[in-house]
Amino acid sequence: MSKQKEVIDEMNLSLDSVFIPWSQSRNKGEKYPSLNWKVSLKKDGKDILTTDYMAGCGHCPSYQQKESYESRQAVKLECESGFEARETWSSGNYIPDKKKPILPELENVVWCFLLDSEVIDYDFKDWCANFGYDEDSIKANNIYKECMEVALKMIRSLGSENLEKLRVVFQDY
Numbered sequence: 001m002s003k004q005k006e007v008i009d010e011m012n013l014s015l016d017s018v019f020i021p022w023s024q025s026r027n028k029g030e031k032y033p034s035l036n037w038k039v040s041l042k043k044d045g046k047d048i049l050t051t052d053y054m055a056g057c058g059h060c061p062s063y064q065q066k067e068s069y070e071s072r073q074a075v076k077l078e079c080e081s082g083f084e085a086r087e088t089w090s091s092g093n094y095i096p097d098k099k100k101p102i103l104p105e106l107e108n109v110v111w112c113f114l115l116d117s118e119v120i121d122y123d124f125k126d127w128c129a130n131f132g133y134d135e136d137s138i139k140a141n142n143i144y145k146e147c148m149e150v151a152l153k154m155i156r157s158l159g160s161e162n163l164e165k166l167r168v169v170f171q172d173y
């Protein structure tokens with residue numbers, strides 16, 4: 001068992017997720033499809049925060065470095081259905097395998113929330129400089145506020161010490 005998993009278990013963190021088809025996600029206009037969920041991070045069974053969570057198509061079970069037409073079709077199906085693609089008897093055709101849902105990994109979700117929560121260490125100007133955003137951007141300001149909301153919910157639910165403990169254990173994740 002990884003050190004991250006040990007600390008997550010020790011803190012009694014868990015995850016609920018609901019799959020969102022790529023065509024209905026906030027990322028539907030992007031060039032490449034993605035896996036999308038509404039995730040709820042929980043501590044002792046109680047919600048800490050609920051938000052959208054996305055993983056790139058490289059996280060799809062059917063993803064291959066050297067893409068073929070068939071693998072692209074399988075990835076698109078997985079990003080739209082939330083289930084692993086299963087090839088049918090006629091080569092190149094795929095259907096969702098309803099026995100194999102694609103779920104976000106708790107460690108990855110916690111790691112992303114920890115990255116977002118780093119915002120607490122910066123004022124807006126320094127945050128922009130460190131993360132490559134333009135200070136005059138309304139979009140950057142909105143992202144900063146969303147990250148701050150994540151950070152405050154994490155601190156309120158876990159406490160500063162536990163948040164720091166997670167940061168340390170995920171340092172080289």
